[in-house]
Amino acid sequence: MMDAITFTATDFHVLKPAILLCLFGCGILLTDAFLVRRIGKRWYNAVTALVAEGAVILAVLQHMSDVRSGGPISGLGGSILIDGFGVFFNVIFVLAASLAVILSARYMEAEGEHRGEYYALVLFAQAGMSIMATGNDLVVLFVALETMALSFYVMVGFLRSSKKSNEAAMKYLILGAFSSGLLAYGLSVLYGIAGSTSLEKVGEAVAARPEGDWATILALITTSVGLFFKIAAVPFHMWAPDVYEGAPTPTTAYVSVASKAASFALMIRLFLSAYGSAADAWIPLLGAIALVTMTIGNLAAVTQSNLKRLLAYSSIAHAGYILLGLVAANEAGMRGIAIYILAYVFMNFGAFALIAALRRDGEAAEELDDLNGLFARAPGYTILVAIFMLSLAGIPPMAGFYGKYYIFLGLLQEGYYVLAVFAALYVAVAAYYYFRVIRACWLQKGSETPATLDMNLGTRVALVGSGVLTVLIGVMPQRFLDLAGESVLATLR
Secondary structure (H helix, E strand, O other), X not given: OOOOOOOOHHHHHHHHHHHHHHHHHHHHHHHHHHOHHHHOOOOHHHHHHHHHHHHHHHHHHHHHHHHHHHOOEEEOOOOEEEOHHHHHHHHHHHHHHHHHHHHHHHHHHHOOOOOHHHHHHHHHHHHHHHHHHHEOEHHHHHHHHHHHHHHHHHHHOOOOOOHHHHHHHHHHHHHHHHHHHHHHHHHHHHHHHHOOOEHHHHHHHHHHOOOOOHHHHXXXXXXXXXXXXXOOOOOOOOHHHHHHHHOOHHHHHHHHHHHHHHHHXXXXXXXXXXXXXXXXXXXXXXXXXXXXXHHHHHHHHHOOOEHHHHHHHHHHHHHHHHHHHHHHOOHXXXXXXXXXXXXXXXXXXXXXXXXXXXXXXXXXXXEHHHHOOHHHHOHHHHHHHHHHHHXXXXXXXXXXXXXXXXXXXXXXXXXXXXXXXXXXXXXXHHHHHHHHHHHHHHOOOOOOOOOEEOOOHHHHHHHHHHHHHHHHHHHOHHHHHHHHHXXXXXXXX
């Protein structure tokens, strides 16, 4: 006879962020359906979503207090684990969702698609990501991943009248379903090995298997393929350029940052917990994938003239760099991953915020040539473009430099000199195409009908805030390194 399942106050406590997000998401849907004519839709959905983000921030701060006072908290029979690692990534998700909401109001209004469903999907996606960062169970992690993915599929195709948006959503859905199937198969093999879905018990069962065990290798390969798709690692990157180009620009920014951060959170937990004893098998795999990902991402970005496709291939290359931190799997590597993802939120969102503001004759302007002569029209925003591009390239003293520095340091400490050398060489390649963007803004002459910047207060806040934080992390890195690094280092202990 099975024991009765009880839902305790602790279970509610650890699920509070996800519950709040889902409740506010449902509230937005109901309000948009029944009250939008009375209260107006221009600000209501954005304000409601921001209130939800504020509630989640309070919940995360409460978790941080609990973690400091009594260590990690577990709920639902150990399926959810609130520790420094989960808190750090939840803060990342809050930042990404807040920037997406701020950026979306004006953009969606200009596209004629300013509807409440969009903001509800942002919150549902964040609910899934919140569990991805704190999940400690195979089933919980998979359900959370699919909650995030399903929300993103709809958000990518949100521009109903745009063929590019519809095509991007269809490609994302089909390829995403394929990768989810492989991931589910790999997780089921792990369950067969351990007889449990708990990450700790799976890790113990994998450690008890002989070296080179075929079942472990099969599970490792299939789960890796599913996760490689989520982070757009080569050769499972083919969806990224089309999805980034076709999706609404705020959605592109949100997917590029939040989805990547959540997928890396899941990957770090899975590889260091479940596959920790099989490091000799997965480190060469991740190293090879990281090298190929950096190669394809950087070389393909050099040839792009569309800004969103350029940033898509740039995002692929960044996934390769972050993978190298997991290859190192030491203190420096984990610090590098933490500060890299934190900086990536601001520098990538800043770049996409500018693209979202560019318009010509009421239509989005997304080509590199649309930046020509921007300095003459908007010198302040041109300086921000330079900040974002320099940070993405990893040029000191911008925030992006420290992520690469600590990842390179981690590789050198573990003796992966070849990977470190290739990664350093690709920084020069990346600098070339990022400087193309800077050159267009500062040195190229504008056309007779230049693109204009269509901004409201929210877009300005997103741009300026992202720029200030990108510089601040670079100028005062130690404070951010201590906060982010210590959180992620919990996975190594």
